Amino acid sequence: MKILMVSSEAVPFAKTGGLADAVSSLSIALAKQGHEVRVVIPRYYSIDRGKLKPLPGAMGVPVGGGEEWSAVYTTSLPGSPKKNDVPIYLIDHEIFFGRDGIYGIPSEPDFLDNPKRFAFFCRAVFQLCRKIDWYPDILHAHDWPSALVPVYLKHQERHKNNAERSGEFSKTASVLTVHNLGYQGIYSKENFWYLGLGWDVFYNAGFDDWNMMNLLKAGLYSADKINTVSPNYAEETKNQTNGFRLDGVLRYRSADYTGILNGIDTDVWNPAKDPLIPQKFSAKDISGKAKVKEALQREFNLPPEAGTPVIGMVTRLTGQKGVGELFGPGYGSIWSICRDMNVQLVLIGTGESWCENEIMNLSSRLSNFKARIGYSEEISHLIEAGSDFFLMPSRYEPCGLNQMYSLTYGTPPIVRNTGGLRDTVENFNQETGTGTGFMFDDLTPQAIYDTCGWAVWAYYNKRDQIEAMRLRGMKQDFSWENSANKYTELYNASLGT
Ligand code: ADP
Ligand code: GLC
Numbered sequence: 001m002k003i004l005m006v007s008s009e010a011v012p013f014a015k016t017g018g019l020a021d022a023v024s025s026l027s028i029a030l031a032k033q034g035h036e037v038r039v040v041i042p043r044y045y046s047i048d049r050g051k052l053k054p055l056p057g058a059m060g061v062p063v064g065g066g067e068e069w070s071a072v073y074t075t076s077l078p079g080s081p082k083k084n085d086v087p088i089y090l091i092d093h094e095i096f097f098g099r100d101g102i103y104g105i106p107s108e109p110d111f112l113d114n115p116k117r118f119a120f121f122c123r124a125v126f127q128l129c130r131k132i133d134w135y136p137d138i139l140h141a142h143d144w145p146s147a148l149v150p151v152y153l154k155h156q157e158r159h160k161n162n163a164e165r166s167g168e169f170s171k172t173a174s175v176l177t178v179h180n181l182g183y184q185g186i187y188s189k190e191n192f193w194y195l196g197l198g199w200d201v202f203y204n205a206g207f208d209d210w211n212m213m214n215l216l217k218a219g220l221y222s223a224d225k226i227n228t229v230s231p232n233y234a235e236e237t238k239n240q241t242n243g244f245r246l247d248g249v250l251r252y253r254s255a256d257y258t259g260i261l262n263g264i265d266t267d268v269w270n271p272a273k274d275p276l277i278p279q280k281f282s283a284k285d286i287s288g289k290a291k292v293k294e295a296l297q298r299e300f301n302l303p304p305e306a307g308t309p310v311i312g313m314v315t316r317l318t319g320q321k322g323v324g325e326l327f328g329p330g331y332g333s334i335w336s337i338c339r340d341m342n343v344q345l346v347l348i349g350t351g352e353s354w355c356e357n358e359i360m361n362l363s364s365r366l367s368n369f370k371a372r373i374g375y376s377e378e379i380s381h382l383i384e385a386g387s388d389f390f391l392m393p394s395r396y397e398p399c400g401l402n403q404m405y406s407l408t409y410g411t412p413p414i415v416r417n418t419g420g421l422r423d424t425v426e427n428f429n430q431e432t433g434t435g436t437g438f439m440f441d442d443l444t445p446q447a448i449y450d451t452c453g454w455a456v457w458a459y460y461n462k463r464d465q466i467e468a469m470r471l472r473g474m475k476q477d478f479s480w481e482n483s484a485n486k487y488t489e490l491y492n493a494s495l496g497t
Pocket of ligand 1: 016017018019021314315316348349350374375376377380399400401402403
């Protein structure tokens with residue numbers, strides 16, 4: 001099959017979270033299975049044009065009231081199989097993308113012109129196909145920034161030029177993957193004219209959202225098939241508690257809505273060959289993990305005590321990740337965990353400024369809590385590999401990659417029983433010694449405190465069970481192969497609709 005992945009993020013070019021990992025590694029997994037896969041993202045300012053190849057000629061993109069001109073660059077997606085290259089195309093537009101930030105910057109987290117930027121990008125996708133004279137069987141869009149792709153396909157491109165050119169996209173099907181229902185692209189409908197669609201489409205395609213324009217909602221109505229990134233999150237989002245007001249739409253589309261668990265890139269996340277950790281290890285010989293733990297403690301200026309459990313965190317600092325319950329001034333659980341337990345806690349993260357400030361404040365007052373505000377692949381690998389436990393108390397979690405990384409590195413996760421965390425972690429049972437991590441149900445500071453306490457207690461008192469738990473986690477298979485097969489089935493089903 002010919003598949004075009006449309007995304008606002010793809011590693012190693014642009015990343016704010018797991019979406020970027022998922023898009024690139026799924027593309028590569030599908031290429032390994034023999035599909036013809038290509039990827040398209042915007043050429044953000046931070047992506048060096050010098051390392052890309054320009055396609056000859058400018059590309060016109062029709063938008064409301066006129067045409068925008070852009071350039072297209074290309075290169076090969078790193079990690080592509082040798083015999084089946086995955087080209088990535090980068091849409092270059094100085095005004096829309098020639099600035100810092102993917103969706104925004106700290107002083108303007110959601111750029112005012114985002115509806116225009118991403119409408120332009122989605123329309124550019126169809127022009128790109130014309131430019132390179134390559135028409136996919138599947139247009140696979142991800143999250144709200146690409147959600148207009150299925151809308152344009154259904155309401156415009158699929159029928160367009162049927163008479164003259166038999167419609168370049170008449171046989172193309174669309175799939176929309178929701179990586180996070182919390183972000184929907186809701187903007188004033190005064191932006192709608194720019195999309196170049198009629199007002200009939202505004203209502204028919206489901207853009208209308210209490211008199212605003214909701215891009216994800218229109219995408220969910222328009223795509224041939226929709227899915228999210230774990231089976232459990234697919235179920236959870238069909239009810240009001242976790243549906244972010246779109247549960248009705250998801251129930252309406254439930255015959256076409258499934259959950260497919262993400263995989264992880266086992267070339268990048270593999271303790272047996274990870275170049276970013278000082279000592280390799282594996283389930284066969286885990287002894288090297290102790291060296292990594294020591295390096296982690298030294299990196300964070302903690303006493304390198306082999307016998308003290310280290311709890312690690314790598315996270316975006318937003319409400320989704322439970323940061324209120326961890327760091328909320330006066331009630332967050334980190335303070336009491338570090339005060340009451342013989343434990344060390346390390347963290348790397350960026351996000352909401354109140355939270356960054358509170359973390360710096362706590363780390364100056366607690367000798368066993370060390371944090372880095374920032375983004376670093378190197379430190380994140382060191383934390384995943386060197387910690388004894390990995391803490392991820394998410395409010396909601398569509399899939400979550402970090403807990404799968406930590407399982408792979410023999411670092412049992414401490415997680416909330418929600419979304420993809422529930423699909424990937426099995427709770428510890430101290431009677432039978434089974435399980436791969438520690439889970440709790442309610443998101444409260446007390447529950448986080450109790451569950452960390454349980455893990456720390458088990459570390460000191462049930463050490464054999466913890467060591468066995470590490471190995472069980474490491475032996476699980478989170479590679480993309482299974483999931484790529486499921487996407488192939490979804491593509492086949494979408495072509496049948
Ligand atoms: P989400 O996409 O919701 O943030 P995931 O667990 O799916 O959650 O993916 C997060 C990804 O971002 C992982 O690859 C994780 O390692 C990475 N990440 C998040 N914050 C940082 C950071 N501060 N430094 C390095 N990597 C980070
Ligand atoms: C989103 C979700 C996360 C998921 C990732 C990749 O960022 O928050 O749970 O793992 O997308 O699909």
